[in-house]
Amino acid sequence: MLEDVLYLPVIEALSIEKPQKEITIDTSTATAVLRGADIFAPGILAVESNVNVDDKVAIMVDLEKKCLRGYSEKFQGLKFHVGNGILKKPRRAIFSKPSSELSGDGVFMVEPLYRTCGIPLGLSHLVFLQNITSTLTTRLLDVEPSHIILDMCASPGGKTVHIASMLRGNGFVIALDKNKYKIDRIRKNAQLCGVESQVRTYAQNSTKLEGDLEPQNYKGLPGQGFAANVFDRIMLDPPCTGFGQRPTFSTTKDVQEVRSFRESQPAYQVRLMAQAVRLLKSGGTMIYSTCTLNPHENEAVVAWCLKNYADMELLTPDTILGGPGLAGYGLEADACSKVQRFDPVNNPETVGFFIAKLRKIAS
Numbered sequence: 001m002l003e004d005v006l007y008l009p010v011i012e013a014l015s016i017e018k019p020q021k022e023i024t025i026d027t028s029t030a031t032a033v034l035r036g037a038d039i040f041a042p043g044i045l046a047v048e049s050n051v052n053v054d055d056k057v058a059i060m061v062d063l064e065k066k067c068l069r070g071y072s073e074k075f076q077g078l079k080f081h082v083g084n085g086i087l088k089k090p091r092r093a094i095f096s097k098p099s100s101e102l103s104g105d106g107v108f109m110v111e112p113l114y115r116t117c118g119i120p121l122g123l124s125h126l127v128f129l130q131n132i133t134s135t136l137t138t139r140l141l142d143v144e145p146s147h148i149i150l151d152m153c154a155s156p157g158g159k160t161v162h163i164a165s166m167l168r169g170n171g172f173v174i175a176l177d178k179n180k181y182k183i184d185r186i187r188k189n190a191q192l193c194g195v196e197s198q199v200r201t202y203a204q205n206s207t208k209l210e211g212d213l214e215p216q217n218y219k220g221l222p223g224q225g226f227a228a229n230v231f232d233r234i235m236l237d238p239p240c241t242g243f244g245q246r247p248t249f250s251t252t253k254d255v256q257e258v259r260s261f262r263e264s265q266p267a268y269q270v271r272l273m274a275q276a277v278r279l280l281k282s283g284g285t286m287i288y289s290t291c292t293l294n295p296h297e298n299e300a301v302v303a304w305c306l307k308n309y310a311d312m313e314l315l316t317p318d319t320i321l322g323g324p325g326l327a328g329y330g331l332e333a334d335a336c337s338k339v340q341r342f343d344p345v346n347n348p349e350t351v352g353f354f355i356a357k358l359r360k361i362a363s
Helices: 027-034 091-095 132-140 158-166 180-192 255-263 268-279 299-308
Strands: 022-025 044-047 056-062 079-087 105-112 148-151 172-177 199-203 210-213 231-236 280-290 312-314 340-342 353-360
Touching (some): 022 027, 022 079, 027 056, 027 105, 044 091, 132 158, 132 280, 132 353, 158 172, 158 199, 158 231, 172 180, 180 199, 268 280, 268 299
Parallel strands (some): 022 056, 148 172
Antiparallel strands (some): 022 044, 079 105, 280 353
């Protein structure tokens, strides 16, 4: 079904005995631990004064962000046990410098709450870790060699790299992100996977792509943009509220920001969709996807596209792994059956996700 995908299951530990000694970490570090990472020193907030190097410790995450860095006692705030590890750096070394100046391993995980498989050494140029939902989006794009493809919001580059690998040395994918640091990350991932010759990266806001240049001549300079109807395929995975991401311990989104996706028109995703429709060739295919469960960013955006562009149609994907879309947000029952919604309640082995496959009708 997905012939270039190696599926790695995540296994929950049946039982973990919690050691008496503890260290406390921040929520972002805890998220990485649940995904299979060890703990780098900058993510450590507190180490009990009686803990020594090579001691086995319980790894606790500060859920309310109330633990002060350098705390030397057992943190008593709201916390959660994410596994056990071996302390590899002495307490004084961890807290003698600001976290921004620290580097190196802090804790080696020996009993994580979830057991995952990392990439074996020496194979990082052949394997790119992704959620199965992200892998599905690029497969549904129906990439063929010689295609010219646009990835509008490409960071960190997993979809870009996958698309480039399917071009088999012909064609290219233009990867955009308005953050230069993220563009550097995409470029490094492309180099790591050996597909840099098929990837062109530019720091550019994808809501502002009006122009008259063909992709072959695009330099990503201020004031430049693309002519209409120039891309064979477009991947649109826009910034979103991220309410489907797992694992996660917190969100930075507030109620006002969430409401803006419902009450503000045009929402950011709608502006991106309008650009994508303009740039897509007649007969071309577009994938719209998000990692949120919010229907105002999913079904409602697709419904807006179909309502405002008579030359856009929703396709039934040839691979269906998710459930149907939600009714009541602008899509009819038939259209809901064509989109894919991944809800962790019904699909416990995936993140929350949404995918729609659209085509510009050939004139």
